[in-house]
Amino acid sequence: MAKPFVSEASLAVADAEALVGGLAAYWAGYDVEVETVGSCVTARLGLGSGVLEPDGERLKLRLEAEDLGKLELLRSYATETLCGFLKDEALVIDWRGHMATGATFADFREVRLVSNVPVAPRVRRLTFTGSDVARFGSEADLHVRLYFPPDGLETPEWPRPGPDGRTIWPADDRRPEVRYYTVRRFLPQRDELEIDFVIHADEGPGSAFAARARPGAVCGMAGPLGRGAPAAGWTLLAGDETALPAIARILERMPRDACGAAFIEIDSAVDEMAIDHPSGVALRWLYRRGAPAGATDLLFQAVASAHLPPDADPFVWVACEYSASKAIRKHLRATRGLARDRHLVVGYWQRDMVEAAA
Structure with missing residues (x-):
């Protein structure tokens, strides 16, 4: 090591x-x-x-x-x-x-947009390239930080580490917005990364970039970080739209003889997308039917009712709204008795913060 x-x-x-x-x-x-x-x-x-x-x-x-x-x-x-x-x-x-010596963070790379295509009614797949982007194609880590410069900024400016450990940011009018995204696929033969963007009605910085960016657009990328689901005898995956790219990547990389189940919460059938997955993993879409994201217990009920074969050493991976993630984590530990190392439950977003910003 x-x-x-x-x-x-x-x-x-x-x-x-x-x-x-x-x-x-x-x-x-x-x-x-x-x-x-x-x-x-x-x-x-x-x-x-x-x-x-x-x-x-x-x-x-x-x-x-x-x-x-x-x-x-x-x-x-x-x-x-x-x-x-x-x-x-x-x-x-x-x-x-070990201290910083570069003009930006050691894991930061400036990347350029190669293509921007729709893959579902509310999902666009953006392909990026740049220097040393292979580092973001990690098998172990799913996510990257994306830095979106303000519109109209001719020369982007990026954050850098300060000597006291704090991040030094550009001035507010030049400061990039930061969001976390899942690398869907790394294409080594072309040194390109594919990232799926879910287009939200509130159009945050990521959605706005995905909706309007054209090939040649520049943004920053750093990472990778964020764990997926390790190999297990039986795997349960669950999440809402924000977790859809991560669940899709995990499913596509599973051994073809893998067993388990995957629950994905979306608004309606129109938001479904094709995902290559092992035949032994049952994929089920959960429809909110117009209810606000994060306002239902669809994911909790799906996880709570799922059968986890005790003799298969199951692993549970969940990513969703913060309050829902807390309830699911509590259920897995207190009711199911799952050890900490047999589940990973993450809150990707908070509904009250989204509503406050609206």
Whole structure:
């Protein structure tokens, strides 16, 4: 196993032990795996791990990640989180170890749009190319961060890592919008990536880009990150439109003798799309029939009623609205008794935040 990329820091705080306890409770509330040994806390944060150790009136920090790009993002997250907890926006953390040396993040690439075609009534498939885009075709990680520059900006400007760990952004009128998307397919023979965009009525930055962008348009891409479903004797996949590209990719990459079930919530049959999947995996579409996204219990009921063969070592992968994901995760653990390593349930979006922005 390759050695991890590491950053360490030590900073003076009034009550380091209370701060560590507060951070552990905060992360546990978001289903982060937290391990406490004495006063030392280790948090598995997806991008990597963070170790926090109170030492009198100082807090020792150690971050580890498998590559420099994930370490830079983890360092930015840790810095911003500490600033929030300490209510000190002027806090400067002197990080040591693997540090940024480039003009942008280590995992960032500028990419160009090659084609933009419809594949379903509300889905468009965008194909991108650029330097070293093969890194985004990871088998293990599904997602990338896409950076959409403001309309009319002749020369895009991109974020970069600051010396204190924070992200340095361009001025507001030049700042790109960031959204997460699933890489549907990497085409190594052409150095191209395909990404499916669901076109929403509220037309956020991603939908707006997909609806209007023409070949040659430029955006930024960083990653990859975000786990899929590991090989299992029986697999249950469930999600709404936001998870459709990820579920489609997982299904298409499954062994042809795989067994399981997949539930995908959409508005109506018009939103269905062809997905190549093993014959042993039952694919079922769940229709909201005009109900707002995130307002039904269709996914919860589908997961709750699904039979998980106990002798097949099942794995459950779910991505949907945040409140629904919490209810499904609670059901899988409290009612089904699934261990943490036999399921992955993620909230891709929050309905109340979408409504507040409307």
